[in-house]
Amino acid sequence: MSGTPEQARIEALVADLRKVPAFVDQPQADLEWFVAEAEERRVEVGGITVREDTPADTMFVMLEGELRARRENGPQDGPVFTARAGEVTGALPFSRMKTFGVTGRAVLPIRALAFPASKFPELFQRMPVLSQRLVGLLTDRVRNITREEQQREKLAALGKLSAGLAHELNNPSAAARRSAAALRDCLERLRVAGRSSSLGPEDCGLLAQREEEIRSALKPAQYKDEFARVEREEAIQSWLEAHGVAEAWKLAPLLADANLTDAQLESFARTAGTSLGPELTRFGTLLEMERIAAELEHSTARISDLIKAIKEYSYMDQAPLQEVDIKNSLETTLTIMHHKLKRG
Known part of the structure; x- marks a missing residue:
């Protein structure tokens, strides 16, 4: 039995x-x-x-509890x-x-027991086996810190790559959503135009032939600036109003985007007759749907690419060792890093 309270405390x-695993088989003396040289905290x-x-002048032997350590100053x-x-x-x-x-x-x-680092030389002499174990703990700690740093660097790189990809995917996906909404509007206009037209079967055939002639002759609109485009819209709107077409301000932008000429409008008007408004709305809407379909195809192709x-780039579903096409790999990397290339 212990003779004094101090001896009882030490025991x-x-x-x-x-x-503690590192101390489990060390001699009692x-x-x-070790306990006498350490401070209980x-x-x-x-x-x-x-x-x-x-x-850093103290080694801690955790007897109870748990601590977490991190930098609190700086990042x-x-x-x-x-x-x-x-x-x-x-x-x-x-x-x-x-x-x-x-x-x-x-x-x-x-x-915990706080052991002063100044006593390490004596510790080496008294407890060489423990010293070897502590060196092993130091090696493990360095290895773990290195592994964690590597993981943090990989996660940081992955985060930057994900942000860039999110930006690249957002543009075509947003364009696809806009195109889908525009197609919905086009379908509604087609339904309204179909109910409003009074064209007979024979006239429908003639108008279909006229539409094919106009469509084959159409060229992409190339306005030198927005002012030129607005001027063309106003000119078409005036022409529509002169021909008694209702809501000409809605139809004019469609026809301006389709790049219909005055001659083509006159040719269409002669064939459509009194159904000019609904039929021109239908034809302009179909031309717009073709343009929207092309935009959708481009957007979805970009997402697919x-x-x-x-x-x-991530070698998904591929063997770790394989022959690669250098040119194709470079193009893939440029595609992934396109968001960085934009900034030079």
């Missing part, structure tokens, strides 16, 4: 120390020396065990280190760490 701490939840940028995206009961942390033998790089806080009530490039 109790030695018993706790033997629960050496453990008593207790830290409540939220309390600080070590503070960053202070001298907050650094790694988080955790130490639990039964682990050894802080300054370890042969570590080149001069100051603590993190601040440790208790997440569970902590009871990006998905294909992602699969090739």
